[in-house]
Amino acid sequence: MLRLENVQKTFGGVTATDHVSIDFHEGSLSAVIGPNGAGKTTLFNLITGHLVPNAGSIFLAGEDIAGRSPREIVSKGIGRAFQVASIFPTFTVEEALMAAIASHTQLSESLLTAFPSPSVRARGEALIEVLGMEKVARMRCASISHGDQKLLDIGLALALEPRVLLLDEPTAGMGPEERWQMIETVRRLWERDRMTLVFIEHDMDIVFEVAQTIHVLCYGAVLAQGTADQIRGHPEVIEAYLGRAADGEGEPV
Numbered sequence: 001m002l003r004l005e006n007v008q009k010t011f012g013g014v015t016a017t018d019h020v021s022i023d024f025h026e027g028s029l030s031a032v033i034g035p036n037g038a039g040k041t042t043l044f045n046l047i048t049g050h051l052v053p054n055a056g057s058i059f060l061a062g063e064d065i066a067g068r069s070p071r072e073i074v075s076k077g078i079g080r081a082f083q084v085a086s087i088f089p090t091f092t093v094e095e096a097l098m099a100a101i102a103s104h105t106q107l108s109e110s111l112l113t114a115f116p117s118p119s120v121r122a123r124g125e126a127l128i129e130v131l132g133m134e135k136v137a138r139m140r141c142a143s144i145s146h147g148d149q150k151l152l153d154i155g156l157a158l159a160l161e162p163r164v165l166l167l168d169e170p171t172a173g174m175g176p177e178e179r180w181q182m183i184e185t186v187r188r189l190w191e192r193d194r195m196t197l198v199f200i201e202h203d204m205d206i207v208f209e210v211a212q213t214i215h216v217l218c219y220g221a222v223l224a225q226g227t228a229d230q231i232r233g234h235p236e237v238i239e240a241y242l243g244r245a246a247d248g249e250g251e252p253v
């Protein structure tokens, strides 16, 4: 579904993406991991058109999208959760989701018709349910918790019905319990929609538990790719990245 071939990105003398080739299979749930500065966010920015690669190709369903504008890439089906919930401070959660759904489906009904239409409302309610946001659906976006704002960001990305969904550290800034709730929600919505889902995550317990395939970056290059068992036992990964965390004794540095 999404295939990177020999993608390269440099910033001055820094090679942030070093001949990266990764195949994200259709309908898969994958994690991108690596130490700080390994090039994870740069990779997402290249996929979404916020950065242009110096070399290489990025294929979405066979079409090379490298260097296209972010708007065009979104329209082709690559979604990403941005921190945007806060730009709807006076909307309620359900209003924000329904506005996003309506704008995507271009159901900008005339002012004389009822808004939202029944189909927009039904999709909005289904999204609220899969996100587990029923209790905050009628609250204003500005007044919900950090975790709920992150869920809403994901919901706003989902409203565009992406074929590929990129989540950059969905559990960042959360306590242990909230992290697991968040990742369970991510897994639930992936099971519902079966889009190709890629997430960046630092918590190795979460990565090993949830991801079908793990791609390890180090100094911009792919160090290893495989299942949790393959990555856990990969000598170079253990040496370069996981360290004691591979034994479950600590967090990676």
Ligand SMILES: Nc1ncnc2c1ncn2[C@@H]1O[C@H](COP(=O)(O)OP(=O)(O)OP(=O)(O)O)[C@@H](O)[C@H]1O
Pocket: 011, 014, 015, 016, 034, 035, 036, 037, 038, 039, 040, 041, 042, 043
């Ligand atoms: N716009 C930029 N200009 C210059 N250098 C950049 C830019 N963006 C990223 N870099 C550099 O590219 C390298 C990769 O950065 P990137 O943010 O992709 O890493 P990361 O793996 O996402 O790190 P973290 O886990 O800390 O978020 C780093 O050395 C960073 O300083």
